[in-house]
Amino acid sequence: MTPKPKGFAARAGHWSARHRKTAIFGWLAFIVIAFVIGGALGQKTPSEANTYDGETRRAETILADAGFPKKTGEMVLVQGGKGLEAAVDDVAHTLAQQKSVAHLTTDTVSADGRSVLVQFDLTGDPETATERVGPLLDATAQVAQRHPDLTVEQFGDASMSKQLEDAAKAEENGSMLMSFGVTLLILAFTFGALVAASVPVILAATAVLGTTGVVALFSQLLPLSDIAMPAIILIGLAVGVDYSLFYIRREREERAKGAGKLEAIDIAAATSGRAVLISGLTVMAAMAGMLLTGNTLFVSMGIATILVIAVAVIGSLTVLPAVLASLGEKLEKGRIPFIGRRQSQARESRVWGWLTDRVMRRPVLATVIAGGALVALSIPALGMETKLPGVESLDKSQPAVQTYLKVQKAFPAEADFATVVVKAKDVKAPAVQEAIAALNPSNVEVNPGGTVAKADVALRGSGVDDAALASLERLREDTIPAAFGGVDATADVTGVAAGTTDFNAVMKSKTPLVFAFVLGLAFLLMLTTFRSIVIPLKAILLNLLSVGASYGLLTLVFGDTAITSWLPLFLFVILFGLSMDYHVFILSRVREAWKGGMSSSDAVAHGIKTTAGTITSAALIMVGVFAEFATQSGVEMQQMGIGLAFAVFVDATVIRGVLLPATMKLLGDWNWYLPRWLRWLPELDHEGPGATPPRTLVPATA
The missing domain is CATH 3.30.70.100 (Alpha-Beta Plaits)
Known part of the structure; x- marks a missing residue:
């Protein structure tokens, strides 16, 4: 008699594999209904005013x-x-x-x-x-x-806007096609069969489609910026493919060991499925950090990414087991010559096995070299300068950008100005008019009610360069207070330079809060999951190293160009989430082996060797997708593409291949240390049928 599965992921996979039609048609019905209703309602976007910050x-x-x-x-x-x-x-x-x-x-x-x-x-x-x-x-x-x-x-x-949008759409369409092509190619090599390679892509694509409808519904309550759609596509494809990849590889591995179809799915559900659930919760926690900024752009990205991750997790735990059960041996259809048979066995990686063995023989040396290199690469980030993207960050080959530069050169006051918005009971009153005149405006308009006036005041410099920002500061701090002192009116400044300054102020004040929230919540989730206080601390430190190295590389590559203001926080949240994704998957396998009776060192070696191929494939897909952004014409897209691609590469190679096994080897059983006062935490391990009883999580004394 098959033991009753324990845990949500295991029960969901077990039920889905035995109720295939219900699971598959239920998923398709959800996707279609959400997409149709969402399309009919349309995404509700915030007012233009709400896209700004502060003054x-x-x-x-x-x-x-x-x-x-x-x-x-x-x-x-x-x-x-x-x-x-x-x-x-x-x-x-x-x-x-x-x-x-x-x-x-x-x-x-x-x-x-x-x-x-x-x-x-x-x-x-x-x-x-x-x-x-x-x-x-x-x-x-x-x-x-x-x-x-x-x-x-x-x-x-x-x-x-029209010229730039047309150019961006052309680039995005080309990048999307290239990304799908790269993804399919890597998955085909990973699985050795076209049918198996297509399943993760189809699941990720349906998750994205369904989420677009859910987001449209959600936006009726809280309007979301147009940035939600690119965020859904970027993160949805990333996690959707990753989760399916993890799940399918484990199912194929168990089949290769001799397990039956349903038994292999049950084991995959209880192990990789559980890792997917934990990883999804951890990544969603990271994305939730963006909500704390209060900025419409980040709030929209945060909500959109949380929703698409949730949908991808649900799809991976429910419909994916049903698809695997339905396909059975057909999953091996479309075998690729020379690599199909070898890849289908899901063996340990020889390359990563060789590297892991040598790293664990000399863990101190490996930690010093790899860790020192990442720390050294992170140092330039201390001098990172940020600002919102202005015209200078746009593609100079665009006719509109070239025209702007010509206008700015011939008519500085026409190209760059700040708008002072004056509000009073009567803006035509002599005192208010005198105050406005003191600003030396180039143009003044009064609303029909006579309660608001907007005055255009020329700024020095261009766009959001240092001269323009300094000129804005003088206007806000000196000129306006001097002009409106004692006048019964308010005067607030808007414009490109003002928007940049206020956005930077939000980033400066909210970034520490976001970092603390993401790190703290990730620590609690991993503490509960792995019942260890060392594992989450080490995971956070290693992930911060990869993020810091990405910051440092961006500072070096774009030395003469300021980094886009929103990028550091965006990179931290996205990279931390994706890094934890891989980390949870590897550590779940390590802990499974350790609880099965292996020594800590053997469990680490086994966990990394058996997951390395999957992690490498997932990372290659992400590097390929993100690298596409680096080929686009806009500087901010180039910065995002390089930052994401490099960090994922570092995370999948230096962090997972060297630092993780080296540090776990050094710590030994201390990896699983849990203080006595935390042993009340519930035991969440359900590694599937035949799981061994929990081992003591207190390190052995030497």
């Missing part, structure tokens, strides 16, 4: 409620010598015929007289301006063709 959010909220006419500013740069005036007239006449153009002016001329700005407003909702600016760009291009000897180029928030 910038306050200013944008006042503007949003002030009732200013909805419009989007655009401009056409006309530059050159002979025929300049005729070209300006042509631009003005052509654009004036467009129904969506209003308030067109041609009186902004550069100091040398060789550049003119044709400025106008694009009427209608600014949030849909990107969708409606196309005809204006076409009209400007037609004028440019009629004046080939002059520069005639359009620039503005809508036109720049």
Whole structure:
């Protein structure tokens, strides 16, 4: 009689394998219903004001409620010598015929007289301006063709956004296809069979599809930024493929040992399934840290990634066993010549076995060399500078970026300014008007109710460079207090530089809190899981080493370019989560062997050798996917791709292949030390049928 499985993962796998149709069709029904309902509702996004932080959010909220006419500013740069005036007239006449153009002016001329700005407003909702600016760009291009000897180029928030979005979509589509191709290739080599390779990809893809619907539903309660979708795809594919890979490899290993189909699935459910559950909870805990920032971007990423991980875990524990039971021997279909038969045996890795044996023979030397190298690589991160991405971080080959740089050079005040939002009972009152005039604004607008005025004040520098940020600080700290002292009005500053400054302030204040939360919760989860106080401490330290090395590499590679402000925290959360993913999988196998009677050293060697091939395959997939981002044109995407790819590579090689076995060898039975005052923690080990009784977790004395 088959023993009754213990633990949620084991029971779920056991039931699923014996109720295949219910599990498979239930999963498909969930995916379809969630996707259809979510698609019908659509994802609800936050207001533009809520995407900012601090004083910038306050200013944008006042503007949003002030009732200013909805419009989007655009401009056409006309530059050159002979025929300049005729070209300006042509631009003005052509654009004036467009129904969506209003308030067109041609009186902004550069100091040398060789550049003119044709400025106008694009009427209608600014949030849909990107969708409606196309005809204006076409009209400007037609004028440019009629004046080939002059520069005639359009620039503005809508036109720049459209060009950059079109370019980004093209890059993303190419990267997505490449990522799927790389993933399938690595999985095919890992399993040696095309059917087995396709199962993780299909499960991950369905998890992503289902989560998009769930996120759309969730966003009706809490609007989520558009960043949610890329986050779902990035993390969903990562963990979805990893979890399936871990599960299938264990099932095939047990089959190779002689277990029957259902027995092998039961063992995989109780072991790898349990590791998937623990890993999923740990990764979700890491992602939850982003919620503490209060920033809309991070909150949206946090919620989206938590949901997709939850869906991937549920799919791995429920429908995956049913699929494996249904396929049976068909999982081996599509054998790849020369590697199919060898890979199907799921043997210990010879390469990693060779390395592990030598590392464990000289653990002190291995720890000093590998640990010292990572510490040395982390040191440059101490000098890391961060700032929000500005125009200088965008692809310089994009026409809109080139036009911006030309405008900034010819008209510094037109390219970079801060908007001071003044709110009072009557902004037309003499005292308020006098205070506004003291700011020396280039333009002032008053809302229909006369309660809000927005004044554009020129900033030095460009975008978010040091000069612009310093100029903003003087405006906020000196100019505004001096002008509005004693005046019954509020004055808040918004703009690109202001948004950068306020975002950096949030990161500076919230990052320590996020680090403490993620590390603390990960410690508690691993403490409960492995009933050891040493294991979680060592895991946290090793994971921090890989994150620190990634920071250091980014600082070295982008030495002359500031690191994107959101990237350090994003990298920490993502990398810590993925690192714990691998760590939990390996340590679960080590603990299983140790509790089965092996010595601590033998258990470590066995655990690493039997999981190394799977970890390597999973890491190669992640490195390939993340490296695709490094090939994109934007600096922030390059930084993210390099940071993620390098950290995962380090984690799967130096950390898991050298430092983990070396430190566990040095610690011996101390790895499983649990203080007496914590022995009340529940025993969560359910390694499946025939599991041995728990061993004492107090280290042997020498």
